[in-house]
Amino acid sequence: MPDSPARSTGAHFVYAELKRRILTRELKPGERLYEPAMAAALQVSRTPLREAIRRLISENLLEQQPTGGVLVPQLDAAVISELYEVRAAMESLMARNACTKASAADIEALHAILARNAALVEFADDAMQQGMALHAKIAGIAGNSWARRFHDQISSQMERYRHFTNSTQERRDQALAQHRTLVDAVAAGDPDAAAKIAFDHVMAARDAALKAISASGLAFS
Amino acid sequence: MPDSPARSTGAHFVYAELKRRILTRELKPGERLYEPAMAAALQVSRTPLREAIRRLISENLLEQQPTGGVLVPQLDAAVISELYEVRAAMESLMARNACTKASAADIEALHAILARNAALVEFADDAMQQGMALHAKIAGIAGNSWARRFHDQISSQMERYRHFTNSTQERRDQALAQHRTLVDAVAAGDPDAAAKIAFDHVMAARDAALKAISASGLAFS
DNA sequence: ATCATCATACTTGTATACAACTATGCAAGC
DNA sequence: GCTTGCATAGTTGTATACAAGTATGATGAT
Known part of the structure; x- marks a missing residue:
């Protein structure tokens, strides 16, 4: 997370944008993320999107379901x-x-x-x-x-x-x-x-x- | 990290294997990782390999260089x-x-x-x-x-x-x-x-x- | 001889195509 | 009516092809 000033790459942008949407509740707790739709919305391909998603998962800002598929963790x-x-x-x-x-x-x-x-x-x-x-x-x-x-x-x-x-x-x-x-x-x-x-x-x-x-x-x- | 019993996917295997090699010093501190070579060695494509690498970066078990390219962090x-x-x-x-x-x-x-x-x-x-x-x-x-x-x-x-x-x-x-x-x-x-x-x-x-x-x-x- | 410049090989980053898997709805059997 | 099985649509996981960027060495000029 302190590595924010990294090389400006698409994945970094997507990471920052997704994080912002999660923290501001633009993405609501419990909401599921669909890769094709989100990739289209952010105008990137699924590859950098997935990279950002994985990073957010490892920070517990997204949650992976056992069945596959990610969602915004519920507040508790x-x-x-x-x-x-x-x-x-x-x-x-x-x-x-x-x-x-x-x-x-x-x-x-x-x-x-x-x-x-x-x-x-x-x-x-x-x-x-x-x-x-x-x-x-x-x-x-x-x-x-x-x-x-x-x-x-x-x-x-x-x-x-x-x-x-x-x-x-x-x-x-x-x-x-x-x-x-x-x-x-x-x-x-x-x-x-x-x-x-x-x-x-x-x-x-x-x-x-x-x-x-x-x-x-x-x-x- | 407590999410280890996730769905058995190639990326998970690569993650576990890379982590093991880092912790056991099979991959030496300071050593750089080249994606094509490592992917071939682990018999997967670069895609799941990159996913594993990104996860290890966010756990500080790998380090991204500003120039692009990852290496095993030096011990200090x-x-x-x-x-x-x-x-x-x-x-x-x-x-x-x-x-x-x-x-x-x-x-x-x-x-x-x-x-x-x-x-x-x-x-x-x-x-x-x-x-x-x-x-x-x-x-x-x-x-x-x-x-x-x-x-x-x-x-x-x-x-x-x-x-x-x-x-x-x-x-x-x-x-x-x-x-x-x-x-x-x-x-x-x-x-x-x-x-x-x-x-x-x-x-x-x-x-x-x-x-x-x-x-x-x-x-x- | 030293430094600058450029060509080349190789790396990482991204897009896309494909395969495997999951879930939903419908039909058939109990 | 309820459950079971299957077909289908849609999702995620993976491989590969391509674009963009980086480093190394050679060549030429100073």
Whole structure:
């Protein structure tokens, strides 16, 4: 997934386009993909289309049926919990590593993001974006390519569920506070504290998300 | 990767065979793959071969060059550390979850594995195998499919490095002791303790591996 | 002698044709 | 009426042919 700037080939375009349609729900969960029709729609032959499909399957953004034939995986509340847990483990690790690797400039950058986060805390979309920027910065500082790789896959998956998780003002305030303590721990160079804070922070996000989903009536998939 | 029991197709066979050759170093790090030659050697056309190659690329068991063309990724001591860290995060999460999900039968099974582990602690290969069985059992109890998925990918990667990490008797004794305390924590249902023990345990394995590698002269790749 | 340029062989990327397989509907038998 | 078997349409899996791009070596100029 970090290999996006590869050689511009038809298969790459199809991959990006299909991924976009899946994440935006233009392709609906449960919907089956028919190769000839999709190839015609995207104006390529089946060969590069199949290549893109296979790649998406191995990222679990498409699902192969035992009988042959692929479809967009159904959304499932149980898996959300799993995703948040794994993401918590990743963010926790990265926060830990960031403690020993962060430069003074890094710390400054984190504080700058925090400031923007605070200024935008009443606007759901912007606050979310700043929060993601903070985690991305920490991931960059940590510099574990495998952790980033998995984290990116998780993020793609969670993108599919975002429509269900409109954050409340209360949750945004809580998240901001947690981000502050997280940055403090990183700045202080306390790996154990940072790891625990990051883990609990993501798990709190999970609880909020699950609550929002069940409240929204679980009209799912 | 858990989707192994898929429909028996040529591409699946090629995938499994190529993966085997990479993990066993029959295909050497740095070696480039030429599609026509490899297709002929495996007695399939380039189409299923390419499908297998693409899948292995997305698992980082093959690497695509910007210029086009794929090769077996070079082994690199730095990445070992990353892999162990991510694995530590995964095992830590799974140990945590196992605490709340383990049945009495599960605990019993863990103790049985521990007993075999203890009996075989002087035999490097068997001890390693029992250790992996223990972690696999815990992963099964935890029941987070995404964690397992990532854990499997990490395990495949580490398989490539196993030749360099012959464990010492001291390390095996230490690992057994750590496994004991881990099972105790799971049996006691103490998630925080189990998570910390699992994390530290894998990190200790990392230190031992890195030490063994640098001692073995770092004649790498 | 060194470097630039080009021709050539070979590689990967794509399209298309074909084979094998799956599912659906209809008819025949129970 | 319900099930079983089969024919048919349509799908996926594979092979092959072709186009586009890449690297290597030779040839010529400086």
